[in-house]
Amino acid sequence: MSEPVMPEKGVGEVGGLPPAEAVASDAPVPLADFVAVKGAGEVGGDAPPGPLLVATGVSVGFPVMSPIAARIRHEERILRAVDGVDLTIERGEALALVGESGSGKSTLARALTGLVPLDSGEVKLDGKALGKRRSKADQRRVQMVFQDPYSSLNPRLTVAGILHELLNVHRVVPRSEVAAFSKELIGLVGLTEDALPAYPRQFSGGQRQRVAIARALALRPELLVADEPVSALDVSVQATILNLLQELRSTLGLTLLLISHNLAVVRHLCDRVAVMYLGRIIEVAPTAELYANPAHPYTRGLLAAIPRMTPMSEDAPAVIGDPPSPLRIPSGCRFRTRCPIAQDICAREDPALTTAPGSTGHQAACHFAFGPVPPAAPDTDPDAESATPAPAAGSS
Amino acid sequence: MSGPRAEEPAVTGSATGPVLEVKDLHVQIATRRGVVHAVDGVSIEVPRGEAVGLVGESGSGKSMTLRAILGVLPGEAKITSGQVLLDGTDLVPLPSSSLNRIRGPKLAMIFQEPMSALNPVMRVGWQIAEGPMVHLGFSRAKAAERAVELMRRVGIPDPERRFRAFPHEFSGGMRQRVMIAIALACDPEVILCDEPTTALDVTIQDQILRLLARLCRESGVSLVFVTHDLPVVAQLCQHLAVMYGGQIVERGPVHDVFARPQHPYTLGLLRSAPDVEEIRDSLVPIPGSPPSLISPPSGCRFHPRCQFAEDDCQTTVPPLRLLAGGRATACLHHERCDEVLEAEGATR
Numbered sequence: 001m002s003e004p005v006m007p008e009k010g011v012g013e014v015g016g017l018p019p020a021e022a023v024a025s026d027a028p029v030p031l032a033d034f035v036a037v038k039g040a041g042e043v044g045g046d047a048p049p050g051p052l053l054v055a056t057g058v059s060v061g062f063p064v065m066s067p068i069a070a071r072i073r074h075e076e077r078i079l080r081a082v083d084g085v086d087l088t089i090e091r092g093e094a095l096a097l098v099g100e101s102g103s104g105k106s107t108l109a110r111a112l113t114g115l116v117p118l119d120s121g122e123v124k125l126d127g128k129a130l131g132k133r134r135s136k137a138d139q140r141r142v143q144m145v146f147q148d149p150y151s152s153l154n155p156r157l158t159v160a161g162i163l164h165e166l167l168n169v170h171r172v173v174p175r176s177e178v179a180a181f182s183k184e185l186i187g188l189v190g191l192t193e194d195a196l197p198a199y200p201r202q203f204s205g206g207q208r209q210r211v212a213i214a215r216a217l218a219l220r221p222e223l224l225v226a227d228e229p230v231s232a233l234d235v236s237v238q239a240t241i242l243n244l245l246q247e248l249r250s251t252l253g254l255t256l257l258l259i260s261h262n263l264a265v266v267r268h269l270c271d272r273v274a275v276m277y278l279g280r281i282i283e284v285a286p287t288a289e290l291y292a293n294p295a296h297p298y299t300r301g302l303l304a305a306i307p308r309m310t311p312m313s314e315d316a317p318a319v320i321g322d323p324p325s326p327l328r329i330p331s332g333c334r335f336r337t338r339c340p341i342a343q344d345i346c347a348r349e350d351p352a353l354t355t356a357p358g359s360t361g362h363q364a365a366c367h368f369a370f371g372p373v374p375p376a377a378p379d380t381d382p383d384a385e386s387a388t389p390a391p392a393a394g395s396s
Numbered sequence: 397m398s399g400p401r402a403e404e405p406a407v408t409g410s411a412t413g414p415v416l417e418v419k420d421l422h423v424q425i426a427t428r429r430g431v432v433h434a435v436d437g438v439s440i441e442v443p444r445g446e447a448v449g450l451v452g453e454s455g456s457g458k459s460m461t462l463r464a465i466l467g468v469l470p471g472e473a474k475i476t477s478g479q480v481l482l483d484g485t486d487l488v489p490l491p492s493s494s495l496n497r498i499r500g501p502k503l504a505m506i507f508q509e510p511m512s513a514l515n516p517v518m519r520v521g522w523q524i525a526e527g528p529m530v531h532l533g534f535s536r537a538k539a540a541e542r543a544v545e546l547m548r549r550v551g552i553p554d555p556e557r558r559f560r561a562f563p564h565e566f567s568g569g570m571r572q573r574v575m576i577a578i579a580l581a582c583d584p585e586v587i588l589c590d591e592p593t594t595a596l597d598v599t600i601q602d603q604i605l606r607l608l609a610r611l612c613r614e615s616g617v618s619l620v621f622v623t624h625d626l627p628v629v630a631q632l633c634q635h636l637a638v639m640y641g642g643q644i645v646e647r648g649p650v651h652d653v654f655a656r657p658q659h660p661y662t663l664g665l666l667r668s669a670p671d672v673e674e675i676r677d678s679l680v681p682i683p684g685s686p687p688s689l690i691s692p693p694s695g696c697r698f699h700p701r702c703q704f705a706e707d708d709c710q711t712t713v714p715p716l717r718l719l720a721g722g723r724a725t726a727c728l729h730h731e732r733c734d735e736v737l738e739a740e741g742a743t744r
Contacts (some may be wrong), residue, residue: 067456100597128427234453234686235624246678261597268670268679276599283669291672304600306672307627310653317606319599322567 051125052255053089053142053223058082060102060104064327077324082109083279084121086353093248096177096266096287097304099276100323105259108276109225112257113144125223140170143221147228149208153200158368159186159211161194181218187314189214190244206237217248224248227259242269263306267291272361277301278326278334281353283320283369284363288385295356295364298335307349333367341374343367405698415505415618416442416465416586418626423457423464425471428689436642436717439716440620442586447619448631449650449667452639455686458622461639462588465620466505467495482586490573501531509590514563520574521547521559527581542672546577551607569600576601576607580615591619605632626669630654638662641687641697644716648723657735660702665732695727697714704732710741 025117055081061078063070072076082104084195089095097105110116112123114134123130130138140221142308146152154162163182167173186195189210200208216224226245230238246269248254260266266273266287273290275283275298283296321338330337336346344356345367356370368374423435435457437563442448450458463469465480467487480487482502487495499505507513513525524546525539534542540559547555550573561569572592579587589608593601607630612619621633629636630650637647638661646659657663664682684701687693693700708728716726727733 100599119450173400206685215641234680235665236453236628236668237685239670241680242670243678243681262670263598264670265671268676303601305598307598307605307625307631308673309627309630309671311651312605312609312631314609315606317599317603320603322569322600 045213051245052091052092052126053087054124054127055085055087055112056124058085058087058108058123059119060107060116066297077327080279080329081108081326082111083329085276085279085281087112087274087281087284089255092203092249092253092255093272094258094270095170096258096260096270096273097276097377098260098263098266100261102278102323102326103276104279104326105276106227109144109227109257109259112223113142113225114139115144132356134171140172140219140223142223142225143211143219144227145212145216145223145229148232149205149212150201150232152212153208153215156202157197158197159214159291162211162215163196163218166215170219172219175328185214185218186211188217188248188342204237205233206240209233209241213241213244214250217252221254223255223257225257225259228261230265231257231260231262238265245269263303275302278329279321280334280365282335282366284353285364289359289362293362295362295369296335296366297339297341297368299364301340333365335366341368343374399510401528411592411660413444413492414445415480415483415511416620417481418461418465419479419481421453421464421480422463422476423460423469423473425473425596427472431589432689433642433692434689435464436689436692438639438642438644440501440637440644440647442618442620443635443675444585444606445616445618446548446614446635447608447621447633448635448637449633449715450620450622450639451624451626452630453624453686455689456639457642457689458639459590460642462505462590462620462622466503466588468505469490484576497531500527500584501582502585503588504584504586505590506572506579509593510567511563513574513575514571516563518562520563521561524574524577526701527578529546531582539649541575542581543711546580548573550574550577550580550611551603552577553715567600568596569603572596572600572604573607576604576611580611580617583615584617586618588621589619591623594623596627602630609631619737626654626665627671638665641692642689643697645698645726646724647716648719648721650722656734658719658723658730659727660704661698663736664701664703696726698727704729 005148010046059080060082061080064077064079085108097109099105107116114130116207117132125138125141128267152201157165162184163185164178166179167181168175181384182196183193186193190206191210195211200211229245233241242265245256249256258270270287271283272286275296283290283294283299290299294303298319301319319338325338332348333339333346333351336342339346347357349367351365351367353363353365353368356364364370406512417437418440421435421438422433423433425432430707438457438461440448440480441605450461452458456721460469460473471476475488478488487498487731514520520544521540522542526533528539528542529536544555544559547558550571552558552570563574566574573710575592593604596604605628608619609619619633621629623629633650636650636653638659638717639645640661646653647659653662654666657666664680670679682701687697687700695712696702696714697709699705708727712728714726714728716724718724
């Protein structure tokens with residue numbers, strides 16, 4: 001109650017700003033055209049063929065000490081959440097980013113969306129490098145849906161308020177058509193017009209996530225980044241949102257980057273999967289290929305760890321131990337402290353992401369990815385870094 | 397108000413009888429908007445040394461049932477009728493002083509969020525040792541020894557050193573191991589688990605589930621495992637009870653229920669969750685949203701969302717009827733599930 005009450009007209013006031021970006025390419029577009037425009041991928045003018053988004057050497061770090069402490073101790077500790085990631089997203093595909101918490105998948109997604117600044121590296125959209133500060137036109141092209149629809153929607157604005165504000169600021173459609181376009185958007189995500197005058201609190205979790213998706217779609221993005229869009233929702237509701245995303249992909253020709261820890265969801269929805277571990281992408285492959293022939297031991301463990309509908313074997317856990325702290329990344333291969341097949345070379349050399357011979361698009365960063373797998377016998381190097389206390393339950 | 401659910405005889409007969417038996421439990425919460433019937437006539441039996449999974453959406457009353465068993469209901473929630481029999485003793489009428497003597501040595505609980513369940517300013521070793529000191533009369537030294545042994549048993553590396561650590565020094569998975577060690581500290585007969593792996597990564601979830609399964613086998617402790625994740629139940633539990641709107645709508649041996657669900661809600665849950673093994677063209681969501689527990693739908697609470705609903709579903713409250721094979725369903729038209737499964741020609 002301490003905050004000033006935001007008047008609903010606030011939306012209108014924002015519109016008082018001078019038109020910053022050209023409105024030229026954004027003529028009033030009814031839904032049919034909305035779809036057509038997306039399908040043709042013409043939003044950014046004449047789009048060149050080739051990948052929609054190319055990220056090269058993207059790194060994002062966060063200082064973990066206070067600036068004063070850093071000056072006193074003459075060191076600055078940086079948590080490198082994303083460490084030199086190369087990623088290509090093809091037009092129209094659904095790419096999944098999976099990994100444990102702390103693997104940097106959300107940070108990478110935010111970096112690609114432009115929500116956190118890059119330390120190094122470059123993000124190119126349609127071959128055009130995006131600068132440190134993106135223009136509004138560029139911001140529009142990549143939009144994000146957040147994990148928790150309970151905290152990502154402004155509780156003081158109605159759904160109409162949320163959409164109108166966005167549409168007016170970005171001048172997506174002329175002022176006179178904002179209301180009509182909002183109705184289309186809300187219909188697009190499977191809600192009725194009754195939703196427009198309602199506040200987020202009046203909706204269930206699934207409905208809120210629909211509003212969040214409508215908000216992301218309002219700017220007609222080419223790339224929709226969805227960060228764990230269903231993990232805050234109930235099981236029976238998750239399916240409706242997943243189906244909606246799939247439907248939007250086919251009707252709007254959207255490109256989707258889905259962040260998820262749920263490999264079942266990923267398998268259902270995505271064409272390609274990138275697996276992240278401690279800030280790096282350690283394996284990329286088409287979905288079917290990845291599930292059938294995982295090349296990296298971490299991917300194998302991750303797949304084996306998914307609960308199945310069958311009783312559990314009495315084996316040791318698929319992946320032992322906890323992920324090491326991103327502040328103390330092991331030398332050589334980052335996964336070696338938990339790896340069942342780690343050898344001497346793994347402690348010395350950091351494996352690069354290599355492409356499988358004969359296969360297109362299957363890459364993995366493991367010394368033994370596409371060759372013969374060494375025996376799982378414990379190596380002479382027992383967890384040099386004590387960052388990961390090793391075998392846990394399986395030791396007995 | 398509603399108590400249509402008749403007592404049913406034992407579903408699972410174990411030689412020594414169930415260690416924990418919940419009979420026709422009702423929990424109500426008084427709110428300004430009316431009385432919420434959070435748990436409405438729930439009966440569960442937990443056989444000795446076995447694990448019972450309690451599954452349902454949020455708001456289905458599964459966590460409330462668990463809290464009612466342990467007698468730690470929040471605020472306005474009250475048990476209005478029913479029995480919680482632990483080794484034949486009804487816990488419901490007991491004063492909290494007597495309950496305190498049961499919580500720990502007989503009944504223990506593992507919470508979803510270990511960080512909020514652990515004491516942040518107490519060394520974890522002493523948190524584990526506290527139970528044996530209070531309940532079993534252990535000396536400090538002996539209790540500390542036991543704590544170290546328990547930490548080793550739940551897979552905490554270097555237990556002697558980690559004994560003196562604080563919860564914030566542990567990762568999520570390790571904290572959950574500490575919770576499990578605390579739960580095990582006094583050798584309880586039943587451990588109540590409230591979504592213990594929901595906040596964890598798949599790899600860590602896998603480790604914790606395997607740990608719980610091993611402890612179950614080794615020590616013969618029984619589990620009541622609340623989750624919304626069906627595969628997790630399939631991994632760990634022998635029995636399953638599906639809750640909807642504060643009531644149990646189906647129960648039976650886990651794999652029988654999953655192979656041949658006899659309630660449209662169970663069927664819906666199975667159809668709506670993506671499965672890693674099986675790729676379906678599209679997921680089939682359950683339409684609508686969970687019922688209000690202040691004024692639940694008439695008749696069967698699931699009928700507004702049910703694909704099989706007929707007129708009688710709106711008027712008749714379906715009792716939990718026994719079926720063959722130790723199963724029970726609260727659906728008037730449960731044969732329709734078989735028809736659907738046959739039509740699909742795919743019985744998993």
